Amino acid sequence: MEIDIQKMIFEFIGGLGIFLFGIKYLGDGLQKSAGDRLRDILDKFTTNPFMGVLAGIVVTILLQTSTGTTVLTIGLVNAGFMTLRQAIGVIMGANIGTTMTAFIIGIKISNYALPIIAVGTFLIFFFKNKKATNLGQVFFGFGALFLGLSFMSSGMKPLRSFQAFHELTVSMSEIPLLGVAIGTIFTVIVQSSSATIGVLQGLYSQGLVDLSAALPVLFGDNIGTTITAVLAAIGATVAAKRAALTHVMFNLIGTTIFLIILVPFYKLIAYLEGSLELNPEMTIAFAHGIFNVTNTIIQFPFIALLAVIVTKIIPGADSAVEYKAKHLDPIFIEQSPSVALGQAKEEVLHMGQLALKGLEETNLYMNNQQRKHSELALSLEDAVNNIDRKITDYLVRLSGTSLTADEGKLHSSLVDIVRDLERIGDHFENIVELVDYKITNKVHITDQAKEDLNEMYNLTLATVKQALSSFENMDREEALAVIKKEEEIDRMERTFRKKHILRLNEGQCSGSAGIVFVDIISNLERVGDHAVNIAEEVLQKEDEE
Secondary structure, three states: OOOOHHHHHHHHHHHHHHHHHHHHHHHHHHHHOOOOHHHHHHHHOOOHHHHHHHHHHHHHHHHOOOHHHHHHHHHHHHOOOOHHHHHHHHHHHHHHHHHHHHEEEEEEEOHHHHHHHHHHHHHHOOOOOOOHHHHHHHHHHHHHHHHHHHHHHHOOOOOOOOHHHHHHHHHHHHHHHHHHHHHHHHHHHHHEEEEEEEHHHHHHHOOOHHHHHHHHHHHHHHHHOOOHHHHHHHHHHHHHHHHHHHHHHHHHHHHHHHOHHHHHHHHHHHHHHHOOOOOOHHHHHHHHHHHHHHHHHHHHHHHHHHHHHHHHHHOOOOOOOOOOOOOOOOHHHHOHEEEEEEHHHHHHHHHHHHHHHHHEEEEEEHHHHHHHHHHHHHHHHHHHHHHHHHHHHHHHHHHHHOOHHHHHHHHHHHHHHHHHHHHHHHHHHHHHHHHHHHHOOOOOOHHHHHHHHHHHHHHHHHHHHHHHHHHHHHHHHHHHHHHHHHHHHHHHHHHHHHHHHHHHHHOOOOHHHHHHHHHHHHHHHHHHHHHHHHHHHHHHHHHHH
């Protein structure tokens, strides 16, 4: 019998493509159905490592990828929303959550792949309702996942005729480390542990590999899935690098433990397969599930130790900025509104420091175009928005208490200043987007324009810094200095616009460079306006007194 190798390869890689697309589409549909609350789940429900594990499981089931959860977690650690210990819990949970795909595959419904796709397509194309289209996306992704699997399976069938493949599976049974290496490499290539498990389930169901060869591959796929987290942490903060290293260590330690107990583990899975009458796909799903759950149970008590080890391996100071609201204790609202008001002021100053840091990071990005600065700036903008919501809620609750006339004025000042700081965040986010546009479209800005931008940026930074200082100390002199500086910013903006028009007329710069330049100085001028608003709150209070 002649084997059509081209057909075999095309069916396998085409099936793999459809499978990966199905998982991505299914995850996107679930994520949209769940609303954009995945970050909130991770942010709110990771108060301790155990809750972190549960949050990791839930988010991974919704995203259909442990890598996605880990990358999201690294982003939160990078932005300071989550501590390393909380992140370790989430990463453990993500490893358990990813087994759900294997169990879905174990429910043999490949025969219904096409009608499931048809239902999904019908919901996407014939309904304008958001919920219906999201559900359609879930169905379509679900069906595509099984369609891809059936193509991969038929592509793998002829492998039984290859002597070399037979010898490889025998070697994998005899040398478990070979299986681990194959699982790791394949997962690194396709960037999806679910795909590796799907292929493994297909191979095992067709009798192309036996259980003793399949189990080490399964361990290897858990190691391979960590590579994306490692890539996500390159250029990130020290804390994020530690989170990625934890993911690698967790899976390496788990694989080492299971290689040591491979024989009893093999006997357990073989026993479960016989006694529960599991189909081959479900047998692999159970092995995958037991591996990850046991691994989490064994390592969970050592989360603090894991955190210490990765901190030793990756030394360095954590980000000095605290990104979560840290002064807003609701107990003060009832017990002592005046103390609560003081706490709210502290939090507003904290928010101001985040906005200032965001402006500084944006300035660095504008000058050196390193992605780490733009990522940190956008994370800071996120943090500013987060704290804005927390402070606003706190101040709303505080407005219902009995405040003196002076406290009432401070309360309304805080409301106004929070709004100004939030707008400063929006403006530096705009500048990041303008620099992104400049990089993407290879827009050239003249040296003179760069010099002008830096001069105006440095003055704007100094103005915001002084506005915050005047508010912290209720210093009238500093507030007046802010107004002087802001007048200088306005004058600069007018001068630089005129200089830009001259450059444009002389053909020194392009229209697109002009748009970027003018938009950046406009945003800086608006930041100056918000700094003045803060200073005027101080002057108003001084005048009233």
